[in-house]
Amino acid sequence: MFQVYLVENDRNLNHLLSLYMQKEGWTITSFMNGENACKNMEKCPHIWIVDSHLPDMDGYQILNEVKETYPQVPFLLISDRNSTMDRVIGLEMGCDDYLAKPFLPKELVIRARKMMELTYGSVRTTRKKTEYHIPPYVVDEMKRVVRMGTTIIRLTSKEFDLLYLFIKNPLRIFSREQIIKNIWGQDHFGSDRSVDDLIRRLRKKMKLLRIETVYGYGYRMLQSIYSDQQRKNTIESNSTITI
Template identity: 55%
Template structure:
């Protein structure tokens, strides 16, 4: 299931859009102001719907915050402003679609589904389910299960998990992990990496994360690692090789 975050100050429209989205099987969380939305950015939904005229913090500010931290998460902006300037500004800031009011709720739902299906289509031929020991890792929906029970990971914990699981035996320095997980935007000390690893170990105790003294970390296999319906995972993932060259 996909999770959608909706930011819409109009209570009636907020409720109506939630009903339509939920009817399509989308897990929907709604907010009535920008301040609460900003506080939930790190919950990392699959798509945002932002009202341009959101009180306390406007839609453009929320859009900027979302795209600066999670540039790949799609955002649809809805607005009473039908000006070309607003539309262009939103698109230049990374907005994936712009819908002017009034609109039919069904139209918005179709736009949401189209964007999600497009993203899903781009990754449908990539590995989806990773198995490590008793853990089942869905890299598209970004969830981890153990014996059918969910393990709640933060976005950064999940990013680190994917990096290690898809690159067995490969040793990563703390600097490389900072670059991958924080996208070069983190100014903190490399101790942040140690804290992140410690939290991941605590939540997933059967991960064999090995510490490399004064350097970094690597993941060793707990048992044979396979991808559901695909070949065995190699020890080096081509997707991230260029990141550290």
Template identity: 45%
Template sequence: MSADISYLVYLVDDETTLLELLKSYLENAGYRVKTFQTGEEVLKVLAAEEPHLWILDIMLPDIDGYELLRQIRSKSEVPIIFISARDQDIDKVIGLELGSDDYLAKPFLPRELVIRVQKLLQRTYERSLLTSPVAGGQQFQDWTTIGPYRLSEKGRLVKEGEQAIELTTKEFDLICYLIHNQGQALHREQILSAIWGEDYIGSDRAVDDLVKRIRKKMPKLPLETVYGFGYRLTAP
């Protein structure tokens, strides 16, 4: 995949030499890159423009990468790649459980990072909804009613009455997937495969976090938890 110049990557690492090297490789691959060396710098931009992808070092001089990951995930499911000199399985597991999409232990070849960025961006932003398991190759009618909500697949809109509800890409895709499988109990692994892609290596806790955000925005959605299994959107 050739990089799209519109993709914006936020790169966070306190090692100046490595930061500049990785920035150079990513820019040569066609990405726009903004760099940060402290957690405080990151916190200042969280409410501003959101990148298409984060590359986040765990070991920072002030706020560790785990806390930054929690803060990012509380607002968004934008893809995150963790990088760290701590090449231990527990660090990888914690990162994935908190919601990172990939993990790369230092030292690594800059080209490997570029390839992982390309694949993650492709998986996240370039899968067509209509050819993915989300829609099952079908479209539903222009407006579909579910509880008090109306959903337009073509317009990627959800409304309650005349009030539009702002959803992220994955939030909208999950609701579509649930509607196309209404009444069925869906295992977390099924949802991961459909929404994140079959090659996703993170924890299924990402599904729970996504459902939590949807329920906060759409509290009247008839979405049930099937304990120990997954979720089910009940039929009207």
């Protein structure tokens, strides 16, 4: 589930926003100052929600540091100033959204949800199935199949397990050892190169999925390489192909 970093020094507002976001099923890690938040930056949450005026540093400073290291991670800046210039500065520095105080907690939740859906794809849940939408792919958790348009992309059990691991942890970097533990379990006796082979096969079958190699460490999944025109062209060219 989505991991949220909330940096807000107003204790009451911090608590209130945390409660609203927890109702969405998100995991909230809240901070009262920027220093502690920055110390935990390498854990890479799915979204940052930061007050622009903190007791120890400017929220714009946190924005700059986050975007330098993790440019794809959504960042929502909240501020008690509603000037056009503040908005422009934040957007120019890479802020994905700006919310001026006072605001309704529900509005913040809606904005945060839309930002994460845009970055990681939407998740639709019913009593019968759970589908993850990572354009142009639809991943059906219950049936353990992947669709692209009308085409079924047939994955092996291990390939689907790896894909699902990435889907549940977007942008998180996994070492080869962590992937082995999650996919094969503790009793795996093969080489860690089996991870590289599994990655290669998944990339071959899902060419628009962005699986990044973090050299010297492991892998992580970014957004899919996708646009409306790419989707149209890809679906048309693959409509008669069984993978």
